[in-house]
Amino acid sequence: MPNDFFEAAAAITGSDAVLTGETTVPYCADKRGRYVGNALAVVFPADTQQVAEIVKLCAAHQIAIVPQGGNTSLCGGSVPLAEGRQIVLNLSRMNRIRAIDPVNYTMTVEAGCILADVREMAKRHDRLFPLELTATLNHCEIGGNLSTNAGGNGVLRYGNARDLVLGLEVVLPDGRIWNGLRSLRKDNSGYDLKHLFIGAEGTLGIITAAVLKLFPRPQSSATAIVAISDPAIAVRLLAHVRTACGDTLSAFELVSRSSLDIVFRHVPGIAEPFAKRYEYYLLIQSDDMQQLPLDDALRNAIRSFGADIPEFAVTADAGAAENWWKLRQNISDAQKREGISIKHDISVPVSRVAEFIARADAAMQAAYPGVRIVAFGHMGDGNIHYNVSLADAEQNGVFIAQHESEVNRLVYQVVRDLGGSISAEHGLGQLKRATIRDYKDPLELELMRSIKQVFDPQGLMNPGKVIDAGYQR
Amino acid sequence: MPNDFFEAAAAITGSDAVLTGETTVPYCADKRGRYVGNALAVVFPADTQQVAEIVKLCAAHQIAIVPQGGNTSLCGGSVPLAEGRQIVLNLSRMNRIRAIDPVNYTMTVEAGCILADVREMAKRHDRLFPLELTATLNHCEIGGNLSTNAGGNGVLRYGNARDLVLGLEVVLPDGRIWNGLRSLRKDNSGYDLKHLFIGAEGTLGIITAAVLKLFPRPQSSATAIVAISDPAIAVRLLAHVRTACGDTLSAFELVSRSSLDIVFRHVPGIAEPFAKRYEYYLLIQSDDMQQLPLDDALRNAIRSFGADIPEFAVTADAGAAENWWKLRQNISDAQKREGISIKHDISVPVSRVAEFIARADAAMQAAYPGVRIVAFGHMGDGNIHYNVSLADAEQNGVFIAQHESEVNRLVYQVVRDLGGSISAEHGLGQLKRATIRDYKDPLELELMRSIKQVFDPQGLMNPGKVIDAGYQR
Numbered sequence: 001m002p003n004d005f006f007e008a009a010a011a012i013t014g015s016d017a018v019l020t021g022e023t024t025v026p027y028c029a030d031k032r033g034r035y036v037g038n039a040l041a042v043v044f045p046a047d048t049q050q051v052a053e054i055v056k057l058c059a060a061h062q063i064a065i066v067p068q069g070g071n072t073s074l075c076g077g078s079v080p081l082a083e084g085r086q087i088v089l090n091l092s093r094m095n096r097i098r099a100i101d102p103v104n105y106t107m108t109v110e111a112g113c114i115l116a117d118v119r120e121m122a123k124r125h126d127r128l129f130p131l132e133l134t135a136t137l138n139h140c141e142i143g144g145n146l147s148t149n150a151g152g153n154g155v156l157r158y159g160n161a162r163d164l165v166l167g168l169e170v171v172l173p174d175g176r177i178w179n180g181l182r183s184l185r186k187d188n189s190g191y192d193l194k195h196l197f198i199g200a201e202g203t204l205g206i207i208t209a210a211v212l213k214l215f216p217r218p219q220s221s222a223t224a225i226v227a228i229s230d231p232a233i234a235v236r237l238l239a240h241v242r243t244a245c246g247d248t249l250s251a252f253e254l255v256s257r258s259s260l261d262i263v264f265r266h267v268p269g270i271a272e273p274f275a276k277r278y279e280y281y282l283l284i285q286s287d288d289m290q291q292l293p294l295d296d297a298l299r300n301a302i303r304s305f306g307a308d309i310p311e312f313a314v315t316a317d318a319g320a321a322e323n324w325w326k327l328r329q330n331i332s333d334a335q336k337r338e339g340i341s342i343k344h345d346i347s348v349p350v351s352r353v354a355e356f357i358a359r360a361d362a363a364m365q366a367a368y369p370g371v372r373i374v375a376f377g378h379m380g381d382g383n384i385h386y387n388v389s390l391a392d393a394e395q396n397g398v399f400i401a402q403h404e405s406e407v408n409r410l411v412y413q414v415v416r417d418l419g420g421s422i423s424a425e426h427g428l429g430q431l432k433r434a435t436i437r438d439y440k441d442p443l444e445l446e447l448m449r450s451i452k453q454v455f456d457p458q459g460l461m462n463p464g465k466v467i468d469a470g471y472q473r
Numbered sequence: 474m475p476n477d478f479f480e481a482a483a484a485i486t487g488s489d490a491v492l493t494g495e496t497t498v499p500y501c502a503d504k505r506g507r508y509v510g511n512a513l514a515v516v517f518p519a520d521t522q523q524v525a526e527i528v529k530l531c532a533a534h535q536i537a538i539v540p541q542g543g544n545t546s547l548c549g550g551s552v553p554l555a556e557g558r559q560i561v562l563n564l565s566r567m568n569r570i571r572a573i574d575p576v577n578y579t580m581t582v583e584a585g586c587i588l589a590d591v592r593e594m595a596k597r598h599d600r601l602f603p604l605e606l607t608a609t610l611n612h613c614e615i616g617g618n619l620s621t622n623a624g625g626n627g628v629l630r631y632g633n634a635r636d637l638v639l640g641l642e643v644v645l646p647d648g649r650i651w652n653g654l655r656s657l658r659k660d661n662s663g664y665d666l667k668h669l670f671i672g673a674e675g676t677l678g679i680i681t682a683a684v685l686k687l688f689p690r691p692q693s694s695a696t697a698i699v700a701i702s703d704p705a706i707a708v709r710l711l712a713h714v715r716t717a718c719g720d721t722l723s724a725f726e727l728v729s730r731s732s733l734d735i736v737f738r739h740v741p742g743i744a745e746p747f748a749k750r751y752e753y754y755l756l757i758q759s760d761d762m763q764q765l766p767l768d769d770a771l772r773n774a775i776r777s778f779g780a781d782i783p784e785f786a787v788t789a790d791a792g793a794a795e796n797w798w799k800l801r802q803n804i805s806d807a808q809k810r811e812g813i814s815i816k817h818d819i820s821v822p823v824s825r826v827a828e829f830i831a832r833a834d835a836a837m838q839a840a841y842p843g844v845r846i847v848a849f850g851h852m853g854d855g856n857i858h859y860n861v862s863l864a865d866a867e868q869n870g871v872f873i874a875q876h877e878s879e880v881n882r883l884v885y886q887v888v889r890d891l892g893g894s895i896s897a898e899h900g901l902g903q904l905k906r907a908t909i910r911d912y913k914d915p916l917e918l919e920l921m922r923s924i925k926q927v928f929d930p931q932g933l934m935n936p937g938k939v940i941d942a943g944y945q946r
Contacts (some may be wrong), residue, residue, distance in 0.1 A: 090693020103712040105826035126716065149661050160659060163636065183822040185854035186633060187894040188672055188908055189901060191921045192938065199661055216719045239576045243599065246689045246762020247720045281852055290770055297763055311478075326699050349656040351576035380576075381658035421660040428662060436662055443651055447928075448664045450789030454923045466663065 002040060004063050007376045009043055009087075012053040016043040017093070020224040027068060027088045028080055031338075033428060035076035038084035039066070044093045048169060048177060048208045054089060055177030055206065064460045065089050067202035069111060069141030075429025078200045079146065080463045091143050094208060097121050105214040106166060106183045111143025111207050117144055120213070127214035131156035134329045143207050149199035151425030156380035157250040157287075160187065160425070167211035170197050173204075175215050201427050202462040204455040218250075218287035223321035224302060226312040227278035231354035232380055233308045235283055238350065241284060244301035248294060251285035252380030254353075255287065259331045259376040268335040270326050276337075282379070285321075288367035331376050341374065341389035342400055342407045346415045347424035350382040355419055357384065362389060363410045368403070383424040386411060411436040412439060428466045439469065452454045475513060478534050482516055482560075483927025485526040490566070491519040500541060500561045501553055502613045503592065505809075508549035508903060509547070511557035512539070517566045519579075519649060527562060528679065529648030534560055535781070542584060542614030545798060547818075548628035548710075553616065554937045562744050564616050567681060570594050573655035574639045577641060578687040579656045584616025590879055600687035603631035607802045616680050622672035623923040624898030629853035630723040630760075631688065633898070635671040640684035643670050646677075646843045646929040656684045666826050669924065672675050675935040677928040695767035696794035697775060697794060700751035706829035707852055714757060717774035721767060724758035725853030727826075731743045732804045732849040738873055741805040741923045743799050747784045749848050750859040755852070756801050758794075804858075814862035815848065815880045819888045820897035827893055836883045837861060855895040885912060910941065 007331040010018045019027070019042040029036040040063065045051045058065050064086040068078045080086040094112040101107070102125045116137045122129040133140060140150070146168070151159040158164065163200050167182040179192055197205055222458050225435035228234055233257055234254055242249050257279050263270055273281065284302075286294045315321055335341060348356045357375055364371050374387040387409050390396040412435070413424050422439050423432055438447065455461075483491045492500070492515040502509040513536065518524045531538050537559040538708055541551045553559040567585040574580070575598045582591055589610045595602040606613060606625040613623070623634040631637065633721055640655040653667055657730070707727055715722050730752050736743055746754065755776075759767045768789035770873055775785050788794055808814060821829045837844050847860040861880050873935040885895050885908070895912050896905055910918065921940050926936075 009946055033769065037889045073730050103708060104822040105712075106822070127856070128526065140913075149665075151661075153660050155658060158637075162665070163632075168522045172916075174914055175552075178920070179914060180917065182890060184894050184897075185628060185823065186624050186820045186856045186897040187852070188624075188898055188904070189894050189896040189913060190917065191677075191924055192635070192672055192915065193920055195665045199663075199665055204664075216716050218719070235576060239578075242578070242764070243689050245692070289716070290721075338803075347579040347657045349574065350658065351574050364833070378659070383659045397676045419656060421655070421657055421662050423662040423663055424657075424659040432662070440554070440662060441652060443645075443649055444663065444666065447651070447666055450927045451924070454927050455920075471528070 005063065006041060006205055008057050009041065009054060013043055013045050013050050017046070018469055020116045024088070026061070027071065027090060030073060030076055030079050031045045031070065032340065037080035037082050039080045039086060039088045040084065043089055044090050046093050048171065050173045051089065051171045051206055051208050051303040052177050055171050055173065058460060059174055059458065060086065062458065062460070063087055064463050066073040066462055067091065067147065067206045069144030070114065070136065071135040071138040072140045072144065073148065073429055074324065074426045076430035077148065077427055077429030077465050089206065091208070092141065098209065100125055101183065104183055106211050106356050107214060108181060108209060108211050109142055110209045111141060113142045114138065115140050115142060115145060118368055122214050123217065126217055128217045130154045130163070131161055131164055131210060135332050137455040142210060146198050146207050146210055147200065147202050148427040151252065151378065151381065151383065153251045153378065155378060162195060164213050165194060165198060165210050166213055168194045168207055169209040170207055171463050172206040173458065179210060181211050199465050201429060201466045202413050203452060203466045204461060216289040218289055220288050220292050220294050220316070221284045221318070221321070222298045222314060223324060224284040224298050224312060224314045225283065225324045226282040226302060227274055227310050228282060228308070229278065229310070230278045231280060231357045234280065235351060237282070237305055238312065238380060240305050241301045244304070245286050245297060248286040248288045250287045250356065251283065252377035253283040253328050253386070254376055255281045255283065255331070256375045256456065257376045258372060260327060262374060263327060263330045267330045270330065273327065274312065274322060278310065281327065282455055283324060314453040335374060336385060339389065339393050339396055340400060341387040342404050344386040344411050345424050346411070346420055346422055346427045347381065347383045348384060348415060348420035350380070352418045353379055353382055354386060356414055356420065359414045360386060360411050363414060366388055366404070367410060430465055433464065433466060433468060478530065478536065479514060481530050482514065482527060483532065486518050486523050490519070496798060497561070500544065502562060503544065503546060503552050508552050510553035510800050512553045512559060512561045513557065515561040515563055519566050522642065522940055524562065524679055525648045525650050525683055527780065528644050528646065531560065532647055532664055532931065532935060535931065535933070536560055537936050540620065540679045541565065542617030543587065543609065543612040545609040545613045545617065546621065546902055547655070547766045547899045547903035550621065550900055550902030550938050551889050562679065564681070567575055567612065571682065573598055574656065575600055577656055579684050580613055580687060581654060581682060581684050583682045585613065587612050588618060597688050598689065599690055601690045602637070602638055602685060603627045603635055608805050612865060615683060615900045619671050619680050619683055620673065620675050621900040624851065624854065624856065626724045626726065626851065628851060629725055629760060630720065635668060637686050638667060638671060638683050639686055641667045643672055643678040643680055646931065646934050647695060651761055654682060654684050671687055674902060674939045676925060676939050677799045677934060680897060689762040689916055692766050693761050693789070694791070694794070695759045695771045695789045696797060697757040697771050697785055697787045698746050698797045699755040699757065699775060699889045700747055700783050701753045701755060701781070702751065703827065704753060704830045707753065708780055708824060708827045711853060713778050717777070718770060721742045721759040721761045722761045724756065725754040725854035726754065726801050727849055727857070728754045728801055728804070729848045731845060733800060733812045735807040735847060736803045738908055739792050739810040743803065746797060746800065748786065751783065756797060759813060772895050783869040801849070808847060808860060812859040812862065812866050814867055815877050816861040817884050818895055818899045819859060819884070819895060820854065820856045821888060821893035822890040823853070825854055825891045826855055826857060829887055829893065832887045833859060835885050836887060840879070850865050850891060881908065906937065906939060
């Protein structure tokens, strides 16, 4: 059977586009090395028709498929399971920009287009594609961005990845191609299918192309760095600044002291923003398509907030702003060098972010006195990355091995109490497939399973991810 | 059986909340009198629990349900069929604002809240709820707005109704309550179910409450009226103004000469905007949350466009702007008084609006020389209302009776050629349930039917609307 399958696959894509054995290894593990699986083969289709043929072939052979783009999933969503009976269907060869229509503010791209290239092509036509994932911009692909409904820094203003899509092309689990590549701002002609595939992490079908929304390019920009003693001040300041600056507000990021400390330890050439040290910092960005004195507006907005801000600075200079942004953008990298931690990608209503941090910190310190918490993230969307570890590297490995599930339970309990989500922007993948059962309404899980059953009755699409479909492959 | 049912229903809601016989009549026809049906009863539940009980009761008795809000559907979506074996479930009593969180920029409202009241409540908290449907603002209810994914003037900036929702509460066809009332900006913890119910016109379940997104309130505004000879100029001007004004651009509406002519005929006190008469006019609005000289910016944007604009005017004065807006806002009403017409609510890519109008006009004049076309609408979203009639009232009735389906066919053919939708913002309802089969990919229709089958296997939710589910009740 496998030999039949390989020959048939090679006949579809060409034999150089089907990897087997050792050559599959780089595609079977995630970037952090946390999930290492095995694949029967890695197949690289060149176009949608080839995807469809491969999917039909897999359906006929009962072989499961792991769709893969840039393989930057943080949840093990884009790598095969260990059992070795799945193929990886890598879409990186499908990287054409099919069309760009600056007047309609849209572009049609294939799933394998790298996010940075999509942004660059939009820029060449004097347009902005606002999805911005600093850490993976040059590696992640748009198909994966959509399959995981990626977030990032610009969500406050432009929404999540799903908000940036007008149409999709999807290969269904039976190999049929749904052409939903509409470029329409309004279309009320039936159920909205695209939103089912977006965020489904490849478990309902394979996104092969999309019509993306473009935006006018900002012409002026201002950035502020604000020192605060307590996230509760940040919550009130956000509402205040949003009222004052309106839609120009495009980022509102929170950085804790502990986050900065690890950045300073591991990344050279980055300085304290102020002479004095503070417990928390905010990075606030404002952009406009007109040439405006945004720095004055942002300065006035922060100044008019009142007395709770010991120090802040505002700049309209791109270089100065970039230096401040390094404080935020190097946290993930510094965290990686610092060593492993128990990570959480959670969201709560924006108004409850401070309460989340206070309660989670209290729960952690009560259970594990002296534990180190690195908290930072997209405050403007209520999305906090909350990493827990011990400062001592040796003790830390033991701590994580012994207490990870209890730490998760304590943090997620606070998230649940505040009406939050245990997965804000990274998705479920393998990482939270089981955990989500404890935090989501069983009725909602049942509806998800029913939908999975309709689209993928054989359970061949990325099994072991997102949803426990009631069958195991 | 019916008597059992009525008694049981009255036991759930109170007997004064169950209408039968003659008293049901006002709830059985749409506002334009185009769809007149019959109901076994009209039931007015007071809360979600009562909705759930009524739905369970209907499921047990195999009685179909027509969810109804303000009953302002233009497609017969909110009235029962003629056969008289359905009940109307009217949600108007469920009109509580359950919560408002200005810091999170959200409010939680019940389905029966009138849109104008939702907007007013947001305003009282210094927030904007941007959905604006001029014609029905004081009658339509938020449940209907979401079930039909309503559009309106603000879509260019704020998106359709679905873009304004963070969470939903839905009573499923078996009477279970799905509590998806999350107030989160980011939540990637499974399939996005809310987008299935939004725009489904009550065929998958009954939306009983929603968490709505709020926005900062604009503090300054500018409006332009622009005379043009040809919609092709409008297409280019839109791209130009959007690049110059960015996100402040909040409306870009097209009005044809013929639309103005009927306004002047039927609505007193409205004047020609310029001394000279032109073939088309644009109404452009720009808003900002900061105090800015938006009129200067808008004037400069239009002036820098070049020579194709014979006349235009810009104002920052609210009264002057309101007068101009009357030209646009009275078209629907004037059209009603002028007499019936063959209406189309279509969308195409924004870049192809001019092509649509030119080709549809040519097809109409070739088939029906001298026919009158009233074209207007949300140019900024590619959404044109395209009404066809004869100026002579007597001939018009015969014309419509004889040629409606052929007129539709000719107009929709152009829509299809340009990659458009035959229902942009009004939905399918009864009006386009059959027609959509000729214009939508059969595969997409099949997926819709599969989803319908999963959620509503008995076919009790608003049968005869949106989708031909393969069974007839």
